[in-house]
Amino acid sequence: MASSGWIERLGSLIGVRPAELKLAFRVTIAGALAYAVTKLFDLPQGYWAVITAVVVMQASVGGSLKAAVERFSGTLAGAVYGGLVAGFVPHTSPLSLGLAIVVALFPLALLAAVKPAFRVAPITSLIMLLPPTGQAIGPIASAFDRVLEITLGNIVGVLVSLFVLPARAHTLMAEAAAKVVSLNADLFSIFIEELTDGPKGRSALQTLHPQIRSALKKAEAAAEEATRERKSRLTEAPDPEPLIRTLYRVRHDLVMIGRAASGPLPPLIRERLSPSLNALHEATRRLLLDLAQALHNRRTPQGAAAFEEALNAFTFEAEALRSPSLMRELPGKAFGQVVALGFALEQFRQDLGDLLLRTGDLALDRTAHPDER
Template identity: 40%
Template sequence: MGLIAAIRRRRVQLALGSRITIAAVATLVIGHLTDTPMVLWAVLTAVILTQMSVGRSVKATIDYALGTVGGAIYAGLVSALLPPTSEASLVGALALAIAPLATLAAFSPRFSVAPSTGVIVVLAPTLTHATPFHSASDRVLEVALGGAVALVVSHIVFPARARVLARQAAADMLETIAEALPLLFAGFADGQDAETIRALQRSIGTAFARLDRMEQEARHERIAAVSGAEPDLAPLLQALLRMRHDLVMIGRAALTPLPLALAESLGPALDAIATQAGERARGLARALRESRAIDASAPLDDAFEAFAQEIARLRDDGRLRSLTVDELEHLFALAFACEQWREDFAELARRIGEGAR
């Protein structure tokens, strides 16, 4: 059972290993059957372009194709117009071919393969005695074969949809938020050091960055018509981004403990928000993983409402008049952030429901 559980935990990685192996073998077999010149490059291309998800494979193939075609055309023209007749002319042609392509790759990662393509196109004729045109066309053919096999294998062999991985990444982010809340809200009682707050925010930011990458890959799946008419993930991403921003505001407020005059009355209300928000975040994460809608959370709404009513009561009692300007700004900034956060949870639940099966 332990082995089966380990395989389930690593099924995405194991599936990727299987896809890469099958893509490499299939490309080699097809290359030999079609007499593809320099089948080595086709196999390497298939290995490089077989990615973790279908969306990432689509994006990698598009970028690789653009870099290869652009590099092959330009380097082929340089080799044709300046045929290397000596060692010095070969060095000059190589420099002239590589310099613009390397500069382009430095400005745009999409063309990162262009310089290596230029090297192959310029130098391959010295080894195979082919013409610059044949060298460039062979390179494009090899990439076309490797890219086509990579895309087909990504679609049919243990396909990992970026949309599913994005929802899992969103669930991971919500669980990270839930784990951070007790330590974050503890700052309102005793104060929290800035480094601890930064560490918590970094962990949430890292989780969001992973989600952002997955959403971009899912967008490529939609462009390639892999995901059909499934809802766009951008609204879900925006809802989580707003939640993260408002959590940053709460974290800044947690750097300073509440004034002693307010801690006794507001402390329990904030503790209730932290507890219920953590439970709600975990519930939303489960809904994302199971691809189902989720009902409103009455306990969380009650916690936010109790906090707002307690501030209103303190204002009506006149106890806020004894606070300094800085303390008042601190309190109202916290109240505003909590109200925004309440809306974030409601918006996020709606977005999760839209993407449910």
């Protein structure tokens, strides 16, 4: 989109990434627009519409839809039940007000504990009892005004999310997935270096594994928002779940490779396998980094021909180790390590192929809908 260019330039000037800057613009516009609408309709407690529009605004359209639904459902439940309590439970004295608060809170707090989407319901119910405005205009009118204002804020928030610098959840998911794949390239490098040079990179794993887990959670959260956008007919992008499942399978494959690489190969085996392992390392790293760039830019990835060739060469060298002379010279544990590594790499090959397909699906969707950002 044309607006993305100046947003990115402004972000680079003030040191903020474009996605965060776009969200800041959307939040500001949503709050200001909600305020203008409340003044237009002269709502008595219009600030709730402004607060709701800001709360609803999330990083993606799907996230904003989720926040709007949760805010509305929680407010409706709290306003209706709190209005009934305010209307039928006496609360003119401190003691009776304390009893009314208990009656208003417990059922809704239990509802919010069972269904977190209703977490604002207890708060709304309390507001129905405590503020002087609710008592001045009556509980029923106060409940109606509260639902009207929250609904207005939800509408403004979702509309701004849709039409002002919109960020599609599929794009956020692809960017998080790109981060996962890029970190996987670093992880694979550490494992191969451990096989050939010894466990020199174990300290790096203590920071790398948490980063991968965090990126996977971010991708999974974005996938949930993308699913919500698809169900709301806001996008025709492919189902995000296959990509997330494939990322987790690749993650499991790397764990298996890491177990096989928990110690260096014996010198004789290392001498035979180091050339093919190093070639496999380079080809795999190039493939993963290209996949990361393809996911980030939602373009078609390059093929895996170099990776396939390098893995086939390693497999051939590993099979050649089964000669009777070598098997007599080396302990069975050494051959078990090579077999485990070969098995894990074969699984890795299959799941990388699936990841290439999933990345290609996202690229095709971006080609069909170039404005989905």
